[in-house]
Amino acid sequence: MEPQVRVQTNREGFCARHLRKLYAGDDKLGVALVVHTRLQQLRRELDDALDGAARGAGRRADTRPVQAAADRMGAMGESCYLCRLLGQDLQRYAFTILYLWARDPDFAPVFRASRGFCLPHFAAVLREGTRSMRPDRLRRWLEEAGAIMRDSLRRLDGELHAFTQLHRAENRSLGTEEERTALARTVQKLAGVGD
Numbered sequence: 001m002e003p004q005v006r007v008q009t010n011r012e013g014f015c016a017r018h019l020r021k022l023y024a025g026d027d028k029l030g031v032a033l034v035v036h037t038r039l040q041q042l043r044r045e046l047d048d049a050l051d052g053a054a055r056g057a058g059r060r061a062d063t064r065p066v067q068a069a070a071d072r073m074g075a076m077g078e079s080c081y082l083c084r085l086l087g088q089d090l091q092r093y094a095f096t097i098l099y100l101w102a103r104d105p106d107f108a109p110v111f112r113a114s115r116g117f118c119l120p121h122f123a124a125v126l127r128e129g130t131r132s133m134r135p136d137r138l139r140r141w142l143e144e145a146g147a148i149m150r151d152s153l154r155r156l157d158g159e160l161h162a163f164t165q166l167h168r169a170e171n172r173s174l175g176t177e178e179e180r181t182a183l184a185r186t187v188q189k190l191a192g193v194g195d
Helices: 003-012 016-024 028-057 064-076 081-103 107-112 119-132 135-166 182-191
Strands: none
Touching: 003 028, 003 081, 016 028, 028 064, 081 107, 081 119, 081 135, 107 135, 119 135, 119 182, 135 182
């Protein structure tokens, strides 16, 4: 509810996923106040877009004003204050991981002992690496991180196969903890942390 945040949320709004999460929370009044001022801004923008589309639609075979209005309306629902903040945080975390890997000798063994990243976060770290690392250092990091990711995916492949075998009629085993949780961990590895 801080004024500078409200200015940003009025301008950017929220994507459908974050709006649903906000609505599912406990502070309905706070959400209503934020959404109300966003709605007021959207109404002004929509009025302008529709007026321009209506003026342009009367011209013969010129659909550009209508297309421009549709594009503008589509953009209204695509920007998200929270997605932008989370994206900035993710970029900082990716930079920090690469920085620590390159410069902190205590970090490398911890990194090597990890199971790597989920694929969306691995992609973010790769993108950051192309921006912030020298080519030779990026190559070394890719070799090390790639080996960790390959090993993690190979291990998940085996555990997920074992999970499927637990569900065969002739199998009476309860399986290991790794086998029983393989599907959830594989989904997390492929898609990241979900809603």
